[in-house]
Amino acid sequence: MRTPLAFRPDSPPPQHHRRGPPMNDNTRAVRAGIALAPLLLTTLLTGCEQGGSSGGHDGHDHGPPGASSDEVSLTAGQVKAAGIKTAAVGSGLVTERLRLTAVVQENLDTQAHLTPKVPGLVRxxxxxxxxxxxxxxxxxxxxxxxxxxxxxxxxxxxxxxASTRGVLEQETALLTSSVTLAQRIFERENRLKEQAITTMRPFYEAEKALAQARLNRDSRILELRREIRQQEIKLHTAEERLRILGLTAEDLKKLEADEEHGHGRYPLRAPRAGVVAARDITANEYVDTSSKLFLIQDLSRVWVIASVYEGDLARVRRGQTALVRLEAFRGVTLRGQVTFIDYRVDAASRACKVRIELPNEPIKGWEEPFPLRPGMFGTVELVLAEKKAAVTIPESAIVHEGEQNYVFVALEAKQEGKDDGKGHDDHEGHDDHEGHDDHKGHDDEKGHDDHDESPRHRYVRRAVQIGAKGGDIVEVTQGLKAGEQVVVEGTFTLKSTARQGELGGGHSH
Known part of the structure; x- marks a missing residue:
C-alpha cells in the first residue's frame, strides 16, 4: 500500500529555518503557491497511479511526455487548498496611469535668504x-x-x-519790501513829473531804482531756489541710500527723535511672510554683507518633484492630474496638477524632473501647521488617459510568460463517475484476493480524496492580448468575452500544474 506523501515514514524531519524579514501579502501568496504546488502535483500523480493499479483511469487524459496541458482539473479540496478565486469578465473604466517616485521640496519661488546690507555688530x-x-x-x-x-x-x-528754505523765505520778504519801496518812490516822481513840479532827472532815477530792486529780488530768489534744488537732490540721494540699506519711511521719521537710531541702529526685516527655516546669528557677533543670517520659507504651498524616465517623458503633459501619496501619511491621497516639466534630463539617472504644486493644508490626524515638510518621500501617479473598455479583468489574473500573456478561464465543473470505467468493476472480486485486508484503511486515508465523486473544477489556459492598463484594471482586446470567469488568485498553482504536464508528466488534471 502506498503511504500518503504527508505521512511517509522515510520523509526527512522538518528543517528549522532562520526567521527572515517580514513578508507582505504578495510575498506570502507566492511562497504559499510555491510550497503548495509540489504537494498538489504529487497528490494528483499519486491518485493517478492508484487508479491505474485497478486497471482503469477514468477522468484523466494521459498524453505523451512533453504534451501541452492547457486544461487543468482539480477537486474542491485542492481548489480550497490552493486558494483559487475567480472573477467575472466585464466592461469598465480603465484609467491609464504612470507611477513615479517623488519627494517634497520647498517652493523655491517663495523663499528668501537674508543678508545684511551693511556690516555691523549684532545687538x-x-x-x-x-x-x-x-x-x-x-x-x-x-x-x-x-x-x-x-x-x-x-x-x-x-x-x-530746511535752513536754505528759511533763508529763501526771509530774503524774499526783505527784497519784496525793497521793491515795494522803490515802486512808491517811482509813482511819486511820476506824479510830480506830470504836474511839472520837478525835473525829469529824479523821475529817471526812481525808475532805475525800481528796476534794480526787482532785479535784485528775482536773482536772489532764483539763486536760493537753485541751491534748494541741489540740496533736495542730495537729500533724496541720502534717503534712497538709507532705503536701500533697509530703512523704511517710518524709520526715517524717527531719525531726528531717536538719536541712538540716528547713529547707526540697523533693523533687518523679513521681506515676506513665512517660517524661519534657518538661522545663523548670535548676539554680539560681527557680520558683513556676505553673511547669510536667516532663511525665510513660505510653506503655504510646496512642490512635489517626481522623476520620470526619458522613455516615458513623451506621455507627460502640463496640466495632467497627479495623485500624490506620501510615506508619512498612509491612506491619504493628495490631488494636484503637473505645473512644470524640466528642460534637462539627468545624465546619470536618465530621468527628468516633473513638478506638482500642492497647497500645504492641514491633514487629519496631525495638527501641526504645514504638514507637508520638504524631504518627505512618496509616489506620484499621473493620470495619462481614461478609456471605457468592453472587456476588463484584474491585473492579478494575467500570467506573464516571456512576451506572451495568458489567463486561466474557469470552465463548468465535470462529474467524475465510476460507471464509465470497466476497470472499476474488477474490484468486486477483490474479496478472494490475498492481501485484500490492506485496502480496508483506504477510506480513512486523506490521500484517497483525489478520487472522490464530487464535480471537478476545470480551468483552461488561454492566451490574451492586453490593451490599456490602469492601476489594477487591464483592458483585454482579444481572447476573452464578457461574462467569463477568470482566475484572479492562485494562478501560480495552476501554472505549475500545467507546466508539469508540459515537462513530461503527461497529465491534464
Whole structure:
C-alpha cells in the first residue's frame, strides 16, 4: 500500500529555518503557491497511479511526455487548498496611469535668504528657528558705522535744506519790501513829473531804482531756489541710500527723535511672510554683507518633484492630474496638477524632473501647521488617459510568460463517475484476493480524496492580448468575452500544474 506523501515514514524531519524579514501579502501568496504546488502535483500523480493499479483511469487524459496541458482539473479540496478565486469578465473604466517616485521640496519661488546690507555688530536677535513671521517683522538689529555715516549725511542734508528754505523765505520778504519801496518812490516822481513840479532827472532815477530792486529780488530768489534744488537732490540721494540699506519711511521719521537710531541702529526685516527655516546669528557677533543670517520659507504651498524616465517623458503633459501619496501619511491621497516639466534630463539617472504644486493644508490626524515638510518621500501617479473598455479583468489574473500573456478561464465543473470505467468493476472480486485486508484503511486515508465523486473544477489556459492598463484594471482586446470567469488568485498553482504536464508528466488534471 502506498503511504500518503504527508505521512511517509522515510520523509526527512522538518528543517528549522532562520526567521527572515517580514513578508507582505504578495510575498506570502507566492511562497504559499510555491510550497503548495509540489504537494498538489504529487497528490494528483499519486491518485493517478492508484487508479491505474485497478486497471482503469477514468477522468484523466494521459498524453505523451512533453504534451501541452492547457486544461487543468482539480477537486474542491485542492481548489480550497490552493486558494483559487475567480472573477467575472466585464466592461469598465480603465484609467491609464504612470507611477513615479517623488519627494517634497520647498517652493523655491517663495523663499528668501537674508543678508545684511551693511556690516555691523549684532545687538539683538528677535526671531528664532521655526518662528512664523510676517512681512516687515524685525528679525534682528545691528549697530553699523556705515549706516551711521549714511544717516549723518541724510540728517545733514535735511538740516541744510530746511535752513536754505528759511533763508529763501526771509530774503524774499526783505527784497519784496525793497521793491515795494522803490515802486512808491517811482509813482511819486511820476506824479510830480506830470504836474511839472520837478525835473525829469529824479523821475529817471526812481525808475532805475525800481528796476534794480526787482532785479535784485528775482536773482536772489532764483539763486536760493537753485541751491534748494541741489540740496533736495542730495537729500533724496541720502534717503534712497538709507532705503536701500533697509530703512523704511517710518524709520526715517524717527531719525531726528531717536538719536541712538540716528547713529547707526540697523533693523533687518523679513521681506515676506513665512517660517524661519534657518538661522545663523548670535548676539554680539560681527557680520558683513556676505553673511547669510536667516532663511525665510513660505510653506503655504510646496512642490512635489517626481522623476520620470526619458522613455516615458513623451506621455507627460502640463496640466495632467497627479495623485500624490506620501510615506508619512498612509491612506491619504493628495490631488494636484503637473505645473512644470524640466528642460534637462539627468545624465546619470536618465530621468527628468516633473513638478506638482500642492497647497500645504492641514491633514487629519496631525495638527501641526504645514504638514507637508520638504524631504518627505512618496509616489506620484499621473493620470495619462481614461478609456471605457468592453472587456476588463484584474491585473492579478494575467500570467506573464516571456512576451506572451495568458489567463486561466474557469470552465463548468465535470462529474467524475465510476460507471464509465470497466476497470472499476474488477474490484468486486477483490474479496478472494490475498492481501485484500490492506485496502480496508483506504477510506480513512486523506490521500484517497483525489478520487472522490464530487464535480471537478476545470480551468483552461488561454492566451490574451492586453490593451490599456490602469492601476489594477487591464483592458483585454482579444481572447476573452464578457461574462467569463477568470482566475484572479492562485494562478501560480495552476501554472505549475500545467507546466508539469508540459515537462513530461503527461497529465491534464
Amino acid at each position: 539683538s536677535v528677535r526671531k528664532h528657528l521655526g518662528d512664523q513671521v510676517k512681512k516687515g517683522d524685525v528679525l534682528c538689529e545691528l549697530e553699523s558705522t556705515v549706516l551711521g555715516e549714511a544717516t549723518s549725511v541724510y540728517m545733514e542734508g535735511r538740516a541744510m535744506l
